[in-house]
Amino acid sequence: MTAGERIKICGFLCLAPAACLAARLFYLQTFRHGELAGKAESRIYTQTAQNTLRGRILDRNGVVLAESLRTYAVAVSKKNVNNAEGLIKALSETLDLRPADIKKIWREKKNFFYVKKHVSPPEYEALESRLHSAGLRGVELEPEYTRIYPFDGIAQDILGAVNSRNRGLSGIELMYDKELSEELKSRRVKRARSGGIIYDRSQLISPETADIYLTIDAMGQYYTESILKKYARQYGVKSAFAIVQDSQNGNILAAASWPARDGRALPFQFSYEPGSTFKTLAVAAALDTGAIKPADIISLDNNKWTISGITIRDHQKKPALTISEILEVSSNIGAAKIADKVGAKTMYAYIKKFGFGVRSNVGFLGEQAGILRDHTRWRPVDTAKAGYGYTISATAVQIVSAYSAIANGGTLMAAHLIDKIKFADGRQTPLAKPARIRRVIEEASAAQLKTMLQNVVRLGTGKNARIAGYSVAGKTGTTEKLAQDGKYGRSLHIASFCGFVPASQPHFTILVVLDEPEQALFGSVSADIFAGIGQKFLDLYAVQPDIPQEDAAR
Amino acid sequence: MKAVYIILALGLFLLLLSMERVQKERTGRQAAALIEDIEFKKARNQYLRYQTGIYNSPDKIIPAAQERGLVTTPAANIIILGEEK
Structure with a gap:
């Protein structure tokens, strides 16, 4: 055998295993590729x-x-477990699970x-x-x-x-x-x-x-919720809600509902006949159009006034009242006569201008627009009843925004619940820029109304809303609810209070509503809640008192 | 002879290639472990902030403060610099 032949044999012996390996690889890659790739995938990746x-x-x-x-x-x-018993013990002890439960699922x-x-x-x-x-x-x-x-x-x-x-x-x-x-x-x-x-x-x-x-303030929201909860439990109400708005820019600072449920925000979703809190708006329309003057005196017709065959009653001792007194004692006849003087068309126009009958700017899920029938369908008695808050329904956010319009001098501001959206890339979309919707009443009318609403708290039905050191303006409301038979039941009420503080330079407009309290509360408890919430917000925002303490106590 | 040298060179090249792959895999694992560690520490940090948030919640802190006789300072006692009283 020559040297050349020996080298060839050695070369063949060296290359033969590599050739076998190549042939095997060819077989695996070509004929069993799918099967093996799947196995590798499941073994390496998850x-x-x-x-x-x-x-x-x-x-x-x-x-x-x-x-x-x-x-x-x-x-x-x-398939990766190396000690099943040890693993079950470790899992049960560290994750607070029963070993039997792990074993059961392990078998399954x-x-x-x-x-x-x-x-x-x-x-x-x-x-x-x-x-x-x-x-x-x-x-x-x-x-x-x-x-x-x-x-x-x-x-x-x-x-x-x-x-x-x-x-x-x-x-x-x-x-x-x-x-x-x-x-x-x-x-x-x-x-x-x-x-x-x-x-x-x-x-x-x-x-x-x-x-x-x-736009919510977490601390203010907490106080609003806790005060509302305390009174709601004490008076056995069916439900209760409160809303706090910045009087100047329309931002919602707190909106609480009781009982609290995920996504059930009653200040936006519950519409009701606002009752006496609406008398303020009838007087606003009358003052602004000149239908009445603050010094006018309205006769109460011996506490019985019949219109369109329906008698409206009152329980006042005086035969006649001034405009301010009508609000102070919450006279239904007085408010009805004022609305009648304004007239259906103008009354309707002012109610619309105050933002009723349409959803607020907030657009909360399930938000109600309330009910406001066209004035062409009103009978004279409907106009009169609208004067004291019946025949229409409204949400808390609508009422509080209307009161804010009076508080800030007559301009209806868009209500906001979302302050801004901040995106991951740093962009920001501000959503709570103060937005004037419209001027509703003249500044002079708003100023006259503020004084009257302060009198309600100083001398009238809203005394419980007083806050030491601060001027408060507001109005109580008690509404008889429609019973199942379609008649107004004397046993089912909605008690409310809406107002703003400090009246001299309003910061906060607050509405409190108690639905079906166990006893007729006539807005006095709502006024108590208003005072509690108002005091907390004034302290939180360090709003300085605007009247000497001794005057507030009177 | 030439073929043997080529085979040896090829073998050496494949050996270096596999060593490089092993090293890359090892570095990848170390990096993955570090990433996981960072992610975990971030999660733990967030969890601790959450726990602090629970203790800072007004419904915990206010009743506790009231029990100890702490009250909110009346606004009348607060002086805001630059604001006329």
């Missing part, structure tokens, strides 16, 4: 769960009311199953340290998000709720679901030999969600 990341909801001062908390879903991949599932979702970081830390120290394998920890409300229960009716997939169900959560939420679709991630997931740069999340800032 899918993370779908989840929704949501932006935050904050109050006007940047206090977080709702946010998404990073939590973990703990799962087991049975073929390979992958979730043990617990929404595991908090401290629990996760304890579990991971336990797994590491005991050398246990087969646990997968998937990041997820849980919606949390740090001020649990505060503004619950406005904020609303989310479902298990972090999508808005009610309230602001649903109204701004598009801006707040970002779908984190199921993603393919690499799995380590131990069963854990190896995250790479592509798994890092740069949120594209927006933060929603409300």
Whole structure:
């Protein structure tokens, strides 16, 4: 054998295994590619769960009311487990689960199953340290998000709720679901030999969600809710609500409902006949059109006045009252006669100008527009009744905005609940810019009305609304509710009070409504609640007293 | 002889390639572990802020303050600089 032949044989022997290997690789890559690629895929890669990341909801001062908390879903991949008994013990002890429950699901599932979702970081830390120290394998920890409300229960009716997939169900959560939420679709991630997931740069999340800032003041909201709750329980009301508005720019500072339920914000969703609180608007229309003068005296016709065959009654001792006294003692006949003097068409026009009959600018989910029939369908008695707040229905936000118009000198401002939307890239969309809707009454008429409403609190039915050191203007209201037989029942009432403080330079307009209290309260308890809420807001915003203490006490 | 040298060179190249891949994988794992650690610390930080938020909630802090006799300062006692009284 020549040297050349020997080299050829050696070369062949060296190359033969490589050729076999190449042939085997060719076979695997060509004929068994699909099967093996699938096996490799399932062994190396896994899918993370779908989840929704949501932006935050904050109050006007940047206090977080709702946010998404990073939590973990703990799962087991049975084929990667090296010590089943040890793992079950570790999981049950660190996650506070019963071993029997884990064993049951272990038997039922073929390979992958979730043990617990929404595991908090401290629990996760304890579990991971336990797994590491005991050398246990087969646990997968998937990041997820849980919606949390740090001020649990505060503004619950406005904020609303989310479902298990972090999508808005009610309230602001649903109204701004598009801006707040970002779908984190199921993603393919690499799995380590131990069963854990190896995250790479592509798994890092740069949120594209927006933060929603409300005009609500969390602290003021708390006080409003707690005062309302205390009185609502004490007087056994069916429901109660209160709304606080900035008298000058229309921003809603608090809106509370009792009983509180996710997304059930009664100040926007409940419309009712406003009763005597509406007398203020009849007097406003009459003063502004010149139908009456503040010094005019209206006869009460022996407390019985018949119009369109229907008799309106009063319980006043005096035979006649001045305009201010009509508001002070809340005379139905007086208010009815004033509305009659204004006339149906003008009365209707002023009610519209004050913002009734249409939804407010807030546009809260389920917000009511109230009922305001066209004046062409009014009988004379309907005009008269409109003077003391019957035959129409309104929401709290409409009434409070109308009173704010009187407080700020006659201009109806758009009500706002959302202050701004702040996007992840830093852009901001301000939504609470003060917006004048229209001038409703002249400044002089508003000033005259303010004095009359101050008299209601100083001398009349609204005495309980007095706040030491501050001038208060407002009006009580008691409405008989329509019973099931369609007649006004004397046993079912709505007691309310609407006013603003300080009257000299109004900061806050507040409306309190108690629906079906166990006893007829005639607005005095609502006035008490008004004073309680007003005092807290004045303190919170450090509004200086505008009258000496001794005058306020009188 | 030439073929043997080529095979040896090819083997050496493949060895270097696999070493580089192993190193890359190791670095990737270390980076992944660090990322996971950062993410976890962020989550823990957020959780602690959440817990603080719960304790800061007005419905916890105000009753506790009232129990201790703490009251809100009346606005009359507050002096705001630059604002006429």
